[in-house]
Amino acid sequence: xxxxxxxGSSRVDSQxxxxxxxxxxxxxxxxxxHSVKDLFPKLWDNEAFESVKEQALxxxxxxxxxxxxxDGFIFVVPEWxxxxxxxxxxxxxxxxxxxxHKPALLVTVSAGMGGAYxxxxxxxxxxxxxxxxxxxxxxxxRNVESVLNTPESVxxxxxxxxxxxxxxxxxxxxxxxxxxxxxxxxxxxxxxxPNGM
Ligand SMILES: Cc1cc2nc3c(=O)[nH]c(=O)nc-3n(C[C@H](O)[C@H](O)[C@H](O)COP(=O)(O)O)c2cc1C
Numbered sequence: 031x032x033x034x035x036x037x038g039s040s041r042v043d044s045q046x047x048x049x050x051x052x053x054x055x056x057x058x059x060x061x062x063x064h065s066v067k068d069l070f071p072k073l074w075d076n077e078a079f080e081s082v083k084e085q086a087l088x089x090x091x092x093x094x095x096x097x098x099x100x101d102g103f104i105f106v107v108p109e110w111x112x113x114x115x116x117x118x119x120x121x122x123x124x125x126x127x128x129x130x131h132k133p134a135l136l137v138t139v140s141a142g143m144g145g146a147y148x149x150x151x152x153x154x155x156x157x158x159x160x161x162x163x164x165x166x167x168x169x170x171x172r173n174v175e176s177v178l179n180t181p182e183s184v185x186x187x188x189x190x191x192x193x194x195x196x197x198x199x200x201x202x203x204x205x206x207x208x209x210x211x212x213x214x215x216x217x218x219x220x221x222x223x224p225n226g227m
Contacts, residue, residue: 031059031060031101031207032059032061032062032099032100032102033057033059033100033102033103033104033202033203033206034061034062034064034096034097034103034104035050035053035054035057035061035062035063035064035103035104035106036050036064036065036066036069036103036104037049037050037063037064037065037066038066038106038107038108038114038118038121038148039065039067039106039107039108039115039117040065040066040115040117045139045141045174046106046107046139047065047106049106049137049139049171049174050063050065050104050106052178052195053104053106053137053195053199056199057199057203058203059102059206064096066115066117066120066121070117070121070125073116073117073120094125094128097125097128097129098128100128100132101206101209101210102132102134102202102203102205102206102209103132103162104135104137104199104202105118105134105135105137105152106137106138106139107136107137107139107148107152108139108140108148109139109140109145109146109147109148112144112147113147113148113151114148114151119156122156122160125160126160126161127160127161127220127224128160129161129162130160130161130162130213130218131161131163131209131213131218132162132163132209132213133163133205133206134162134163134164134165134202135165135167135168135169135198135201135202136148136152136164136169137168137170137171137195138168138169138170138171139171139174140170140171140172140174141174141175142172142173143172143173144172145170146170152164158226158227159224159225161220161226163205163209165198165201167198167202168198169191169194171191173187176188177191177192178191178192
């Protein structure tokens with residue numbers, strides 16, 4: 031059983047990568063940490079859909095198998111112009127059933143007071159065909175540059191976000207254990223019902 035942590039910023043040295051690294055230290059289960067920019071660097075293209083996916087699968091076989099085999103996910107997603115970054119949406123266009131009936135924790139990141147829009151966007155629109163199951167708890171990290179910079183917290187805000195992350199990761203781990211039986215009991219039929227309504 032393992033958890034895949036995916037950083038949704040394609041910027042080098044992003045704050046989301048910083049948060050992803052911090053979160054990875056909280057996960058007690060086996061886990062891996064990736065950035066979307068390494069998973070599928072090419073954007074989906076209607077004409078080349080199959081070749082983009084084939085190419086991604088052949089050049090990133092190990093990564094794609096990892097997504098398939100992961101039992102739970104943590105997405106660390108920045109708010110860009112009030113939206114989820116395109117690389118993150120690209121992941122959900124190229125991959126779908128890799129996420130099916132697996133729990134996921136959303137952690138969103140803002141340099142200011144944002145961070146709510148990516149939560150709303152992912153909860154509203156990314157699950158239909160993927161059947162990903164976002165757990166009810168999520169974490170919004172505002173003023174991200176001022177937190178999670180040192181081994182110990184530096185003030186009450188820093189501590190509050192560390193506590194919230196630690197709690198939410200624990201909750202995700204319990205969902206991850208429990209959801210295994212949903213995928214194993216034979217009721218899921220993605221061949222007959224590949225897309226949601
Ligand atoms: C293209 C772009 C658009 C952004 N738009 C927003 C925004 O709408 N709301 C917000 O709170 N922060 C916005 N930011 C700032 C990010 O919150 C900031 O870069 C933060 O560090 C998270 O992004 P990162 O993980 O890529 O570093 C934007 C940043 C970029 C690069």
